[in-house]
Amino acid sequence: MNYIIGAFKPACSITISLADGNSRKQVALKENGKTVLIPIFHNQETISGKISIEPILGKKVEHNGIKVELLGQIEMYFDRSNFYDFTSLVRELDIPGEICERKTFPFEFSTVEMPYETYNGANVRLRYVLKVSICRNYGGGIVEYQDFVVQNYSPPPSINNSIKMEVGIEDCLHIEFEYNKSKYHLKDVIVGKIYFLLVRIKIKNMDLEIRRRESTGSGSNTHVETETLAKFELMDGAPVRGESIPVRLFLSPYELAPTYSNINNKFSVKYYLNLVLVDEEDRRYFKQQEINMYRLSETS
């Protein structure tokens, strides 16, 4: 769990241990090709723990003070140098002095506002991190980071209408589709029906795609990135008029996150259901519908 960045010859080792680190839920995140388990926190939770500093045997560490910061950052990939800290909390751990032997400091950030969720997108990243810094006059400061993940639950929406629509190309194809909800939680199941009102083209198959549309920046600097997260075959072969094809798509196997709109004025993430019909000449006919994703408390 120790992760050392930027210290080639550290004079001491820093260990951050969270108060309920063992019992807390964790998620596996991939970082630099390694999978690490990272604890999960929710908005307005108290983050507390201990920080131990242990100098290398027989050495002492002089410092100008030790502090721990809780940072919430948004990082744009096209603008790597810029971090936007939307949250920044600091706790002083020690006054300037020297550490000769192992020393442990308790810390606590109580009821921290963490309104945004951790997010790893195509062009943007939102992360939370605990940063321990030992300030020194020479040899540079010693810094230690501890990432953690924030996930926020939403209550089930009070209004959750189904999506129902009739679309078509005149005298060619008319379909009516229906998805049971417009808002889905991450482990939800999309249930629906595609009803063929008119079929004059030779359809080969029909897929349902889940697409994520991530837009970053604002104004003329807006970047939009669309990814297809799921491609699910609904139908094989050519239907005739009057056929209705069932839809049942389990969302759990896919790595989805809730819909984010305008996070700190930096980015938005939206989800779409894209119904694609492919004809025998591989022409695609599609209709995209936005769905709202939310994270449902797992206990509820």
Next chain:
Amino acid sequence: MISDGVVEDEEKWLSAGIAGLQQNAFYMHRALDSNNLKDALKYSAQMLSELRTSRLSPHKYYELYMRAFDELRKLEIFFKEETGRGCSIVELYELVQHAGNILPRLYLLCTVGSVYIKSKEAPAKDVLKDLVEMCRGIQHPLRGLFLRSYLSQVSRDKLPDIGSEYEGDADTVMDAVEFVLQNFTEMNKLWVRMQHQGPAREKDKRGKERGELRDLVGKNLHVLSQIEGVDLEMYKEIVLPRVLEQVVNCKDELAQYYLMDCIIQVFPDEYHLQTLETLLNACPQLQASVDVETVLSRLMERLSNYAASGSEVLPEFFQVEAFAKLNNAIGKVIEAQENMPIAGVVTLYASLLKFTLQVHPDRLDYIDQILGACVKKLSGREKLDESKATKQIVALLSAPLEKYKDIDTALNLSNYPRIMECLNDGTHKEMANVIVQNIMKNKTCISTAEKVDALFELIKGLIRDLDGDTHDELDEDFIEEQNSVARLIQMLHSDDPEEMLKVIQTVRKHILTGGRKRHPYTVPPLIFSSLKLVRRLERQDESVSGDEVSTTPKKIFQLVTQTIEALTSIPVPELALGLYLQCAEAANDCDLEPVAYEFFTQAYILYEEEITDSKTQVTSIHLIIGTLQRMHVFGVENRDALTHKATGYSAKLLKKPDQCRAVYACSHLFWLDDHDSIRDGERVLLCLKRSLRIANAVQQMANATRGSSGSALLFIEILNKYLYFYEKGVSQITVESIQDLIKLIRNEMQGDASPSDPAADAFLASTLLYIQFQKDKGGAVGDKYMLITD
């Protein structure tokens, strides 16, 4: 060439598919062995992806499917074990649905679904309903059919049937039925759709391919019939109407024909009987091109067999008025399908007829009604020429004959002859033949003139030339036919002589229309039949004398004379002569001298005027002699006249050996053992001497023409006559004359000029042996022979 290429390619694709399937199956097995659910799902899905191919024909696809099927059995066992290891079945049911491709997903779903039902964690009906609903995702006909067939296969033993362990609350049978019906409906839709997809030029090919797939669809009906809970009530109210609805609405010729047949074959007879109306009502609604007649025929065949299974089921038939319904339905079908070939119409009626014969053997009116309907359909058309139709008509008309084994019944059917009218000449003949054969086979006795009249009217194709049929050659078939008619005439019999006479008159009336070609075959049996009657009357006269009968031999003889006269117009004088002689003999038995004399006269006239061929003359003269010899009715004067004539004829034969033989045969005319009045030894001797003279003349002629004497055969024959009369005690035949004759023969045979003739040698040897034998026997005859020494 092109199709060869396709077949080759197909082989290639199939083997590629099998290879892919096996490879993934291998990885799947590894995953199964290591209880790795995730990998098992992954590789099984990949394996099943091979079934997504569109390149294989149904036949090849089936091969691939069967391999996948086997693998899925293993997977199913694994799933079952997995649930035992704590993996919840519900979870598994969800997990398999994560597969991205629909076909593998649904195969896996059905497989887990099967385990799900077995686990009883959810009611079977819910799982089944879900499965059958989800399968809608496959709209490709071939793949959909196989998937649904797989579903049907894995669910067969898990239907919530009555008595099944999966039976839930009340009415769950309904769910089972609903499930199968839905699967059936969807499969049929896919199957029908197959016909309409793809290029038009491959239409026939598709038809053929569909034929290969039909059992997949039909299997559902079989499953339905196996559900215990489908009782008559449910069948009547739900199953049949639903199935028929699908059949009618799919408007597909192939499907309609096959499924109707399927329904008829898989469900029990009594169900059909009770739902006859529903089933029959569907028939007129089928496409015009559907072979409804075959369908209905099969139905009637089944019902007939059912009726035949035991008399206890017959009341059911009466109760539902099966006949009326069938009859009605057939009428409607024929009406609905305007261009149904006439063969089809006849087939239908033939089947109905068979059914009726089985169920209502006593209701001739029904049968006549059927025939009447058939006549209605047939009349006003050209005479039938199509071979299929005529074959069916023959079947139609033969059925009652076979059933009743009695032509009487058929003769009572007023429409029977009317159908015969509709046949073309060939078929008419064929049918007539069938009738005749039937009569002979069953030895039916037809005993009234009225029936005979009807019968002969029926078989007139055999009796006379129908219009347009005038070819003259006598082929084998014709002879065979006429021989049959002849046999038929012999079979007509009535115990009442008066009726019999009427019968004979009727037959006569008919056969006289037959023309010269037939008379030689038909007249003789009639004559003999008449003579038989004469003899019967004769016997009766002895026992019942003084009875006032209008049927007298005299009358019959008149009739016979007239009949034989018909023969004289055709050049078969020897036949007529024979018949006259037969008649004469019958008249002789009746003591009717003038009649007998008249017959002889006729015979003689024929002999003189018509018989010119020398060979025929020889046989005829022998016939005359033979008959005359037996006549006892004649007075001296008549007999003299006749014998005189006969000897005269004999002596006038062309070839000398024939003359010789005829003359010595004449000797018998003067010596009758049992008639004292006819024993004229002088004339016997005269005949024999005369024949000896002729034999001599023969030898001389042989000497003169060939330089060698002829065979002594004639002499030996004459010797035998001598011996005969000697034995009979004709005093004019002396021992000396016999001995002289033997000597003469020996001389003839030993002469240098005589050719060796083994036949003559043997004949002489046995004649001598006979003499010796008689000597050895002793007694009066032996003593007589002792006198002969050589």
